[in-house]
Amino acid sequence: MENKGNLNLLRKEITSTQVILIVLVTILLSAGGMIININSNNKSFNQNLQNTSALITRLYSFTKNMTQTELCVYMDSVVSSLSDVDIFSIVDKNNTRIYHTHHQLINTQYDGDHPDFSIKRSDYFTEDSTGPSGPQRRTYSAVYDEDGNYQGFIMTIQLKTSMRSVTIRTILLFLVVTIVAILIELAVCATISKKIKKEFLRFTEDFEGTKFLVDSMRANNHDFTNKLHVILGLIQIGEYEKAQNYIQNISIIQRETVTFVMHNIENSSLAALLIGKIARASECNVKFSLKENSCYKEKDIDIPSEALVTITGNLIDNALDAMNRSHKECKELSIGIYSKPGDLLLIVQDSGPGIPKDIREAIFEKGFSTKGKGRGLGLYHTKQLILSLGGEIFVESQVGKGSCFTVKLKRD
Known part of the structure; x- marks a missing residue:
């Protein structure tokens, strides 16, 4: 019984260790995948902002002969189709906003920092900043005329709150996937454990049966010795x-x-x-x-x-x-x-x-x-x-x- 208890304890320790390892490995793999995905999202935020700026810059070249009202209507339709941009603004070389997602800011002076594209020619510049709407990530895209003269810049903005919501959704998704994966693995582990337990019980039953057979043989041997003594005594007395x-x-x-x-x-x-x-x-x-x-x-x-x-x-x-x-x-x-x-x-x-x-x-x-x-x-x-x-x-x-x-x- 003591040997069986030790075997049963060993089986439980193996099963619990197996479960712990499965859970830890799943959590580590999920955490690693989540970190990689979040870093990938951060890179994609920058790329999306730059791609959007490039698109708006090309479209802006077709708006030179538009009135202010026509420009607003046209840009509103463009911005409404963009899902990765929260705020969009066009600023001329005099730092006047000729278009802004928030129309009340149109024709107002932009007094924030921005790259000086008139001195250093560049296509894009991305940075983290803080504006009236809160912490944000901005991409500036320079606008030049046919002769290469600086005409202003286009600014696309994604708010940090939007970026955090994407990150939170990613974390929640990975948590759900991790929990589901652990539950599936535990179910599989439980099934395997039941099979192991069944084999273990069969083994211990065979072991117990053998033990009792040995005990039976010992008892029978003792009983047989007593009977031999009786037979020997009867023979000795004739x-x-x-x-x-x-x-x-x-x-x-x-x-x-x-x-x-x-x-x-x-x-x-x-x-x-x-x-x-x-x-x-x-x-x-x-x-x-x-x-x-x-x-x-x-x-x-x-x-x-x-x-x-x-x-x-x-x-x-x-x-x-x-x-x-x-x-x-x-x-x-x-x-x-x-x-x-x-x-x-x-x-x-x-x-x-x-x-x-x-x-x-x-x-x-x-x-x-x-x-x-x-x-x-x-x-x-x-x-x-x-x-x-x-x-x-x-x-x-x-x-x-x-x-x-x-x-x-x-x-x-």
């Missing part, structure tokens, strides 16, 4: 016929017992447990019997082998311990196991000293024992395990005659 009959009887009983258990109990771990307990009962001078109509089919009810073995083994050990304290010459232990679709009934009946009525309920309490200090955990843990499986346990007893424990389990 009772050859009795020795022969004894050998035939124990051979028949052993073969019939093992055959009956293996034929009626499909679960190998439980079958191995019962065979081992039969041998132990023989050592304790207890007649062990499995009721003739006992039958357990694994397809009837889904109960973990470990739980089934623990419940049955603890109840049998409790019965054998009780009969060891009894002074009766005839000691009997009877086991009944019955399964049908969705139900399991387990009966363990002994001819021990019985349980006084005033302590029958207390025997399932943690720490209660009639065997001395430091005991009293077997029946407590057995009941807790049965309750965790959605079952129930009952006890009937008569002092001087024996006790009967009944376990009922139901599973969908």
Whole structure:
């Protein structure tokens, strides 16, 4: 059980480590992608402003003969089709705004800083600045006539609030994608973990079955040694016929017992447990019997082998311990196991000293024992395990005659 606990702990640690690594890697990849995307957006802001300025500069060359009103109508239609520009302005060489997105500023003086294109010829200039509308990114584009003379500049502006909204949308998008990716990965991880757990349980059940088989072999070996001593004694005193009959009887009983258990109990771990307990009962001078109509089919009810073995083994050990304290010459232990679709009934009946009525309920309490200090955990843990499986346990007893424990389990 300790080895199994260590294996189970190791499996949980591997699963939790796997989940943590998946989440961390996903977050790191998402954060890296988000940073790259935000930097790309910043570059695209500059490029969009420059492209817009270049477009307006070319279109402006067709507006020389337009009146102020016609220019406003024309530029309004152009600006309305641009989604990446918040503010747009055309300033002549005298720093007078001949067009502005906010019409009230048309024909007003532009008194802000701007590149001196009349001294240093350049196509574009982009900078971060602060204007009446708040922090912004500006791109200036110079306007020249056919002779190359400076005529003014065009200014396209994107407000930092608009840029931040794009950045926030990008972050939210990556957060949603990250959460969805993590949920999908966790779902896949859970599916894989279930498969691993299933294989792990099958392995541990095989391990437990092997362990009980080994215990059975040890008990049978001890019992077999006792029988050899009987046979040797009969031979030494010259009772050859009795020795022969004894050998035939124990051979028949052993073969019939093992055959009956293996034929009626499909679960190998439980079958191995019962065979081992039969041998132990023989050592304790207890007649062990499995009721003739006992039958357990694994397809009837889904109960973990470990739980089934623990419940049955603890109840049998409790019965054998009780009969060891009894002074009766005839000691009997009877086991009944019955399964049908969705139900399991387990009966363990002994001819021990019985349980006084005033302590029958207390025997399932943690720490209660009639065997001395430091005991009293077997029946407590057995009941807790049965309750965790959605079952129930009952006890009937008569002092001087024996006790009967009944376990009922139901599973969908």
